[in-house]
Amino acid sequence: MIPRLSRSVGLLLVAGVAVSAALVSAQERPLQEPDRKSTRPAPRTASGKPDLSGYWKGTRETKPVGNIGKDLPGWKLPLTAAGEAALKHNLTATIDPESLCILGGTPRHNASGLPFEVLQGANKVAFLYWYSYFRLIPIDPNRKHSDDPDPSFFGEELGRWEGDTLVIDSIGFKDEKVWIDENANPHSDALHVVERWTRPDYDHIHVETLIEDPKFYTRPFTYSRTWVLGAPDEELQEYACSENNVDAAHLGFGPGPIRPDGTRGYIDPAPLPPPLPRTQNPAK
Amino acid sequence: MKHTLAVLLACVAVVTGGQVLAHHSFAAEFDASKAIRVTGTLTKVEWTNPHIYFYLDVKDDSGASVKWTCESASPGALSRRGFKRGDLKLGDTIVVDGYRAKNGANLMDARRVTLADGRIVSGASAGDGGPQ
Helix, strand or coil, X not given: CCCHHHHHHHXXXXXXXXXXXXXXXXXXXXXXXCCCCCCCCCCECCCCCECCCEEEEEECCCCCCCCCCCCCHHHCCCECHHHHHHHHHHHHHCCCHHHHCCCCCCCHHHHCCCCEEEEECCCXXXXXXXXXXXXXXXXXXXXXXXXXXXXXXXXXXXXXXXXXXXXXXXXXXXXXXXXXXXCCCCCCCCCEEEEEEEEEECCEEEEEEEEECCCCECCCEEEEEEEEECCCCCCCCCCCCCCCCHHHHHCCCCCCCECCCCCECCCCCCCCCCCCCHHHCCCC | CHHHHXXXXXXXXXXXXXXXXXXXXXXXHEEEEEEEEEEEEEEEEECCCCCCEEEEEEECCCCCEEEEEEECCCHHHHHHCCCCHHHCCCCXXXXXXXXXXXXXXXXXXXXXXXXXXXXXXXXXXXXXCCCC
């Protein structure tokens, strides 16, 4: 007789082989990849500037994804009292705006685990996102921010080159239906974001982000991140976010539990029933 | 055996990257303490974004038919891992293992689907923070 534990392990492995075979045969490309070294220099445009164009994928080394406090000790954000209240409101009274197909905006998209694509022109640069969202940023050193920009999710974005660095300076953000990251951290309409984008080599794009929001944060803080270039035939595909939102009626407030590692999810979930061996599949 | 298990774990890691990539957090919709198995007849398939849904008629303990809604990943994510629209045929009997909605609805996160031909496929939204 097979001991119970061994039999369970055996059943798990049988199912594991089946699942593995299905996954391997499909050759699914991961949405994130391990970081890798590059010996190729960054490509440049006809004007001599680095070309940031490419399909960019997050690295496995980027942790915790979706947390704008990634680079802060203990991922502790410097919230003001108003910021603490806004966080509590987000956690207890708001559904993740992105799950309701509202634009994630800046800087949330930079903290996302999903790939994105950059198309760079001479006077504009486009960032294309997984949910078929985009932002189109003018590159013009003479352009100034408006006195009273219409609030938007990506803000009023102005691009300029500082040497080989593309600087995007953004103000004019919305303060409703926005989470600054996937952990439901808040931002106000006083948000000011300065992104400094570089392409240090052919296979990497990097951003240094300065985040200022004196209403909700006691001091400015930074968020930096590097992505790796996808394969030449990888590209964004259609994603009609609002096509069939059955889930919307069932979503609770906030992102759910935040684990000690700064990510979202339960610490000790109940195990699924053991996989069915093929011979016990009632459909057979 | 160790090698086989390693292959399985590697595949899971490839799919999820161990990080959150999904449209919404698993925990915003589903209860990780309510792991369930549902066996039923496939009555409807919605191969749509942001999630696919398929619907089952399930016999309860009294023999009555109860409708269940099963939520999986996006069409793109599923097709990239080899789970295609054509794998779900109306009238098939399929087995779905997953987690029930927090609000108690007959809605579940279909993390593991045993198809009528016996294949086991992952329906999980990759890296949504849900149980691996």
